[in-house]
Amino acid sequence: MTQTITVIRGDGIGPEIMDATLHVLDAMQLGLQYEEADAGLAALEKHGELLPQATMDSIRKNRVALKSPLTTPVGEGFSSINVELRKRFDLYANVRPAKSFPNTKSRFPSGVDLITVRENTEGAYIGEGQMVSEDGATATLTQKITRKGSERIVRYAFDLARKTGRKKVTVVHKANILKSTSGLFLKVAREVAAQYPEIQCNEMIVDNTCMQLVMRPEQFDIIVTTNLFGDIISDLCAGLVGGLGLAPGANIGTDAAIFEAVHGSAPDIAGKGIANPCALLLGAAQMLDHLGLPEKATRLRDAIVATLEAKDSLTPDLGGEGNTMSFAKAIASRV
Numbered sequence: 001m002t003q004t005i006t007v008i009r010g011d012g013i014g015p016e017i018m019d020a021t022l023h024v025l026d027a028m029q030l031g032l033q034y035e036e037a038d039a040g041l042a043a044l045e046k047h048g049e050l051l052p053q054a055t056m057d058s059i060r061k062n063r064v065a066l067k068s069p070l071t072t073p074v075g076e077g078f079s080s081i082n083v084e085l086r087k088r089f090d091l092y093a094n095v096r097p098a099k100s101f102p103n104t105k106s107r108f109p110s111g112v113d114l115i116t117v118r119e120n121t122e123g124a125y126i127g128e129g130q131m132v133s134e135d136g137a138t139a140t141l142t143q144k145i146t147r148k149g150s151e152r153i154v155r156y157a158f159d160l161a162r163k164t165g166r167k168k169v170t171v172v173h174k175a176n177i178l179k180s181t182s183g184l185f186l187k188v189a190r191e192v193a194a195q196y197p198e199i200q201c202n203e204m205i206v207d208n209t210c211m212q213l214v215m216r217p218e219q220f221d222i223i224v225t226t227n228l229f230g231d232i233i234s235d236l237c238a239g240l241v242g243g244l245g246l247a248p249g250a251n252i253g254t255d256a257a258i259f260e261a262v263h264g265s266a267p268d269i270a271g272k273g274i275a276n277p278c279a280l281l282l283g284a285a286q287m288l289d290h291l292g293l294p295e296k297a298t299r300l301r302d303a304i305v306a307t308l309e310a311k312d313s314l315t316p317d318l319g320g321e322g323n324t325m326s327f328a329k330a331i332a333s334r335v
């Protein structure tokens with residue numbers, strides 16, 4: 001198989017963790033071809049724009065991109081380049097797994113294995129109706145939820161459960177208060193759930209969900225929810241299992257998919273060679289699943305777990321004395 005993927009090295013620690021990730025992927029001999037494209041600050045400096053057309057064309061052509069974090073300069077056109085990318089390619093599903101790993105500084109070193117499926121294009125993030133009154137006393141914002149948007153994200157969550165053998169989907173909402181928007185989401189979710197009788201479905205109000213996640217995270221399997229709730233809940237879940245260095249995310253649409261780490265460009269440690277490459281590596285594992293290579297994805301995840309278990313060359317955020325590349329080499333030796 002020859003598959004070309006778009007590779008965006010990104011800003012800050014981006015190039016360092018991408019080098020490490022590609023080193024491991026190369027060791028797996030997957031026959032992947034990389035097409036490099038620029039975005040973010042790196043693109044602004046080289047091409048005078050944050051999101052060059054050539055980058056858009058590359059993602060459109062290859063349909064799969066592996067992306068390091070991008071810095072959105074304050075005061076430039078977009079509110080966020082990442083939000084802009086999701087919008088332009090209609091990447092409606094944000095899929096964020098959170099799993100316990102050994103030897104992390106986590107409150108749950110075992111027992112957590114859940115996936116947050118976050119709607120990525122609607123809700124409070126549509127950017128419409130943002131207004132502050134002239135006297136600065138009142139601010140408003142429009143939220144929009146559609147039947148189509150709700151249907152496709154809930155269907156994505158149930159299909160994911162089917163495909164991965166997961167047993168339960170929890171629909172997270174606030175329909176008791178947000179009767180129109182969250183109400184529509186919940187109504188559509190119930191309709192979709194009825195078409196998947198073999199998968200258990202329960203409903204949970206978002207504030208209770210946060211408490212339940214902290215008290216008994218093992219009760220969750222797949223969570224599906226709207227944009228803002230998913231943003232917050234997925235960070236909470238990343239925190240449960242040991243933080244940002246281990247949290248990947250996939251942005252999936254019908255015509256393209258972008259795989260990344262949840263964390264940002266970490267300017268405080270950029271250039272020091274000590275960033276943890278695992279989040280991007282786990283994003284790459286999601287990409288391998290997406291490319292129809294689930295056994296390779298499992299091999300990659302197993303190699304990461306084995307390296308953590310052996311405490312071999314771990315980066316300082318995990319309490320180790322290794323660096324980005326020595327950690328990657330330790331993982332590569334186990335794939």
Ligand code: NAI
Nearest residue numbers: 069070071072082245262263264265266268269275276317
């Ligand atoms: P951040 O995630 O870059 O950093 C937060 C803290 O976590 C820092 O102390 C950092 O050193 C640490 N950290 C993050 N990743 C790490 C890793 N792999 N290994 C070890 N430590 C790690 O968040 P921050 O500082 O709020 O954002 C910095 C920039 O990143 C901003 O310009 C923001 O817009 C951008 N950003 C981009 C994202 C993306 O491209 N998907 C996501 C989040 C933020």
Ligand code: MG
Nearest residue numbers: 231232235262
């Ligand atoms: Mg977020």
